[in-house]
Amino acid sequence: MAVQKTTISELKDHVGEEVSLQGWLYNSRSSGKLVFLILRDGTGLCQCIVEKAEFAEEKFDELKRLGQESSLVVTGTCREEPRSVGGYELSVTGAEVVCEATDYPITPKEHGVDFLLKHRHLHLRSQRQWAIGKVRHTVIDAIRRFFNDNGFTLIDTPIFAPTAGEGEQTLFEVDYFGQPVYLAQTGQLYLESAAMSYGKVYCFGPTFRAEKSKTRRHLTEFWMVEPEVAYIDLPGLLELGENFVSFVVQQVLEKNRGELETLGADIPHLENIKPPFVRMTYTEAAELLKSDKAAKFMAEQLESFKARKTEIEKHIADIEAEEKSGGVKKWKREKNARMLIELRTELEELEKKIENNPKHAKLAAEFNWGKDLGGSDETIISQMHDRPVFVTHYPRSAKAFYMKTDRSNTDVVENFDLLAPEGFGEIIGGSVREDDYDYLMKRIDEEGYDPENYSWYLDLRKYGSVPHGGFGLGVERTVAWITGEKHIRQCIPFPRMMDKMYI
Ligand code: 4AD
Structure with missing residues (x-):
């Protein structure tokens, strides 16, 4: 009987069955006798586990060194696994590589905005x-x-x-x-x-x-x-x-x-x-911008930005110290790399906010009836409401x-x-x-x-x-x-x- 083709989002209906998924390799890692392929198919992510004992050596090696974003069709038995990404896993019984990708340019390391837009x-x-x-x-x-x-x-x-x-x-x-x-x-x-x-x-x-x-x-x-x-x-x-x-x-x-x-x-x-x-007139919005309430809101916001900045800097320093100490496992290094990107991006944003906060507070305090609300004025009004x-x-x-x-x-x-x-x-x-x-x-x-x-x-x-x-x-x-x-x-x-x- 032909194996049923399905999608990752439909795996919940195929627990215990042998199915095939068509997708791309999102990520992979191996530990001696096992290869963990994270497959994506446009509907979700699924971990597909390849056991060395089940495959000819050549096939196992091919899957082990398969590059990120290679396309492949994976066949395997589906099981529920709440700890795994998406909640289901495949025990792989067969895998056919459709197109091998080597040196995919976008890796978990940090890329600049320009680079990512060029590689949109x-x-x-x-x-x-x-x-x-x-x-x-x-x-x-x-x-x-x-x-x-x-x-x-x-x-x-x-x-x-x-x-x-x-x-x-x-x-x-x-x-x-x-x-x-x-x-x-x-x-x-x-x-x-x-x-x-x-x-x-x-x-x-x-x-x-x-x-x-x-x-x-x-x-x-x-x-x-x-x-x-x-x-x-x-x-x-x-x-x-x-x-x-x-x-x-x-x-x-x-x-x-x-x-x-x-x-x-x-x-x-x-x-x-x-x-x-919430409903307010422009005139009420202008009064709000010039009010003590807005000034106080901006001052409190500045303090919370600064506190978060200190928190992030400490978190970054902790991760860097862990990396320096050596002996960090590959999966943890990848996790740390992703976390550092997120933290540094947030830090950069916070620094901009800390720099802009006093300027925006001043613009708001000096707002004159008659001009259109500027971007920062709108931001202040919207942030003051839930x-x-x-x-x-x-x-x-x-x-x-x-x-x-x-x-x-x-x-x-x-x-x-x-x-x-x-x-x-x-x-x-x-x-x-x-x-x-x-x-x-x-x-x-x-x-x-x-x-x-x-x-x-x-x-x-x-x-x-x-x-x-x-x-x-x-x-x-x-x-x-x-x-x-x-x-x-x-x-x-x-x-x-x-x-x-x-x-
Ligand atoms: O306020 P706008 O300019 O309204 C009009 O164009 C009216 N003619 C609409 C109407 O009454 N039928 O634009 C409406 C919305 C904005 O609130 C904003 O969400 C979006 O269009 N918009 C932009 N989005 C991205 N980039 C821009 N340059 C935008 N300009 C307006």
Whole structure:
């Protein structure tokens, strides 16, 4: 009888059976008569144990010296082993090497960011990147599910656009048969016209911004989902936003608990992501930033960073002393090497935080009403809360032309940003749209845009204009927040950033 092919994630259904797994060698070690192959197959990791006594010497040697990331098909008997990675093991009865890999460039030793980005095609196989990719998949699936199940119609908006949607500073110009056009910064303006046909719509696709800032939260190509709803007001939009974000987080908790554990994500924090979120106006946020409470929070944070730094330095010194003392087993040396990478990365981050904390505290204390919230301001506000925070009613002068002027205070607009906790800042930007022809015309004029380019958009305010609004959520910032990943570039398979395009 042919041996049943299965996957590592399905091993639980095959205990006691002989099965075959197709995958790649993630890691291996040997101890005389045994070789322990850690196989990965895209669904998980499994330890496969090869006993010398069961194999011809040549075969045993081939498996023993097999290089990291060689591809192979392993046959063996499955057994439950809670102490083993993934909880199951295979006692190997046969193994066929498909492609032998030698000198795989990514090893457990420390590699710089540049090196890993150049080797992104291989780095995607690392456990961390793999787990982030699985979470991203669930986030995208949950996004579609939420809107499809709540009466929204998907509208595919164009990538080539003749005008700016989100300000002219971040436009990517493309030569379109001799005409300058731009890569889409948003699908919103098109969605607004579709909302007048379907009521509730959304678009979801790649979005392009020529961001000239090299930060850990900006990409030049990212994925954004944008819902747009006719007959909705600001409280209605906030409610939609908090229900949507909570649903996405709960789906990840349900489907990716193992991946979240691998990533060291803050699971209790995620479990707490339920409506209602915190609500404050921009004016209240500005007051909070300048308050004694914020100053005290920043001072305490600085102290906790310093204490953690001392702790890490001691841990590093202990490991280095152990290594120097000699006689450390190979598996322990590998474990130590991995631990040192993690500790040194955290140390580097802490040093940056210790350096930046006083600067950010000063910026916050000197915050002036009227300017947009900066990245560090958003971080402070979000870190002072354990749930996401909606900041509403920003100054009109700091925001896009299409946002509705608040008729009870014309200095502000009916908009909101959603700030994610744990310091990743804004994950959603949205607003009620200006639905009055004259107000909108005035704003287009103030921005210095040519009204001719927006004539179709203005038409929507002539023919059956209704209160409407929507928002955009950035997939990569959301994935970074959920996974606890520090840099947005790790949250998209092939990142595009300002400074360099790798592969
Ligand atoms: O706040 P933004 O610019 O909003 C819009 O584009 C609106 N037209 C959306 C709408 O109302 N339909 O962007 C929305 C979100 C941000 O909150 C952020 O998550 C993400 O898009 N985003 C970026 N993500 C990565 N890199 C960048 N450069 C980003 N710019 C925005």
